[in-house]
Amino acid sequence: xxxxxxxxxxxxxxxxxxxxxxxxxxxxxxxxxxxxxxxxxxxxxxxxxxxxxxxxxxxxxxxxxxxxxxxxxxxxxxxxxxxxxxxxxxxxxxxxxxxxxxxxxxxxxxxxxxxxxxxxxxxxxxxxxxxxxxxxxxxxxxxxxxxxxxxxxxxxxxxxxxxxxxxxxxxxxxxxxxxxxx
Amino acid sequence: xxxxxxxxxxxxxxxxxxxxxxxxxxxxxxxxxxxxxxxxxxxxxxxxxxxxxxxxxxxxxxxxxxxxxxxxxxxxxxxxxxxxxxxxxxxxxxxxxxxxxxxxxxxxxxxxxxxxxxxxxxxxxxxxxxxxxxxxxxxxxxxxxxxxxxxxxxxxxxxxxxxxxxxxxxxxxxxxxxxxxxxxxxxxxxxxxxxxxxxxxxxxxxxxxxxxxxxxxxxxxxxxxxxxxxxxxxxxxxxxxxxxxxxxxxxxxxxxxxxxxxxxxxxxxxxxxxxxxxxxxxxxxxxxxxxxxxxxxxxxxxxxxxxxxxxxxxxxxxxxxxxxxxxxxxxx
Numbered sequence: 425x426x427x428x429x430x431x432x433x434x435x436x437x438x439x440x441x442x443x444x445x446x447x448x449x450x451x452x453x454x455x456x457x458x459x460x461x462x463x464x465x466x467x468x469x470x471x472x473x474x475x476x477x478x479x480x481x482x483x484x485x486x487x488x489x490x491x492x493x494x495x496x497x498x499x500x501x502x503x504x505x506x507x508x509x510x511x512x513x514x515x516x517x518x519x520x521x522x523x524x525x526x527x528x529x530x531x532x533x534x535x536x537x538x539x540x541x542x543x544x545x546x547x548x549x550x551x552x553x554x555x556x557x558x559x560x561x562x563x564x565x566x567x568x569x570x571x572x573x574x575x576x577x578x579x580x581x582x583x584x585x586x587x588x589x590x591x592x593x594x595x596x597x598x599x600x601x602x603x604x605x606x
Numbered sequence: 607x608x609x610x611x612x613x614x615x616x617x618x619x620x621x622x623x624x625x626x627x628x629x630x631x632x633x634x635x636x637x638x639x640x641x642x643x644x645x646x647x648x649x650x651x652x653x654x655x656x657x658x659x660x661x662x663x664x665x666x667x668x669x670x671x672x673x674x675x676x677x678x679x680x681x682x683x684x685x686x687x688x689x690x691x692x693x694x695x696x697x698x699x700x701x702x703x704x705x706x707x708x709x710x711x712x713x714x715x716x717x718x719x720x721x722x723x724x725x726x727x728x729x730x731x732x733x734x735x736x737x738x739x740x741x742x743x744x745x746x747x748x749x750x751x752x753x754x755x756x757x758x759x760x761x762x763x764x765x766x767x768x769x770x771x772x773x774x775x776x777x778x779x780x781x782x783x784x785x786x787x788x789x790x791x792x793x794x795x796x797x798x799x800x801x802x803x804x805x806x807x808x809x810x811x812x813x814x815x816x817x818x819x820x821x822x823x824x825x826x827x828x829x830x831x832x833x834x835x836x837x838x839x840x841x842x843x844x845x846x847x848x849x850x851x852x853x854x855x856x857x858x859x860x861x862x863x864x865x866x867x868x869x870x871x872x873x874x875x876x877x878x879x880x881x882x883x884x885x886x887x888x889x890x891x892x893x894x895x896x897x898x899x900x901x902x903x904x905x906x907x908x909x910x911x912x913x914x915x916x917x918x919x920x921x922x923x924x925x926x927x928x929x930x931x932x933x934x935x936x937x938x
Contacts, residue, residue, distance in 0.1 A: 475650075533890035546814075549808070557648065561622045
């Protein structure tokens, strides 16, 4: 596994909005969302090939919990899990939540984040690459994940992307304050 | 010296990345099919025939060209996959096929006369005689130059040949005689030049060790990284090994080529097209690098310079380090 370098993490005020792991309903909601997306965009999962049945452990290092994702189109499963459950997955991906979200919409380049050790990977490298390339081509927006269209989609994208942008700015400010010699 | 405006040739591993490259200012985009006919055969990467047809339409609508890399070497008694790839590229309306294998070049020359043939860097053609052979035999119109020539050597070469040349200006470097990498074949049992990957990802692992992380390919340790130390791609040619009692990057440092400061020199040397490496990279990389090079090339074409480019592109580089590579080499 690659170790993570210092990187802007989620500000405490936002982090506290997420409860610690306690069977969050996030898992079933994200499962429904992924399955709904597979029905709307069946080609999206083609790039994963044989790796769609792999179990991906996604660990946002600045949250108290992690996710496991099996991106098997309409049989997809997302679970909110404890950080200690990494060993049961085929692939582990770790990084600050804002960085991981930036990978989803293609704002940041995965290889550049990997070179600078902001994100880390371990497990089956070929499954990581397949997922990375699938996400890159998908050009996902928050509305896609929520299954929204039309006005509601535009509203969700503007609101969520705006909130993420504010969170990133706060995280960057915190990071600059905490950097030695800054 | 090339008389026209230099062409900026940019990478695309997926349709979304192709659109990003076009929108960032690429004159041409190169891509490949989702199989071993191209030298970036990674899981989840590349195009289906249907995706290529859509991509060609998009690129042409925006004034860009599409070049299709069918540039690995065909297997004995199994050339059909490569021929079919060439047929599909031609049907999709691609502007050029980039190939290295003589059988593929011959198939395109005989069956698809309307499509340009570019000689892939995989052919490692770096002499007037070799390039003349490909031009005379198959009508090759452009040669992608191996990353081992200095700017002076490129200028001399261009004076001696009739076809266009394309030079890499950014991205990964290859220290082998391109098209003939035996290092990976030895370690993995798979040839990069036949299967399209230097380090098959299923043979790559990153393992935690006390105070470091080890990158391994097929069980061979390539490098160990301290916490926070920048890393490179897990390729053997950029590995750290012990030889003669000294541990060092024996073949090549894990750095990226950046010849952004040499665009004017390459133009003066007669280069027609500038190529950005990185079909395995994402939209973020492609957008940033293509934009930076678009600006730099336009500045040079207007008689200015491109000094800003090194700073802009530092974060996108392998190991977060850059080199001018062989363009300013001081060795033989």
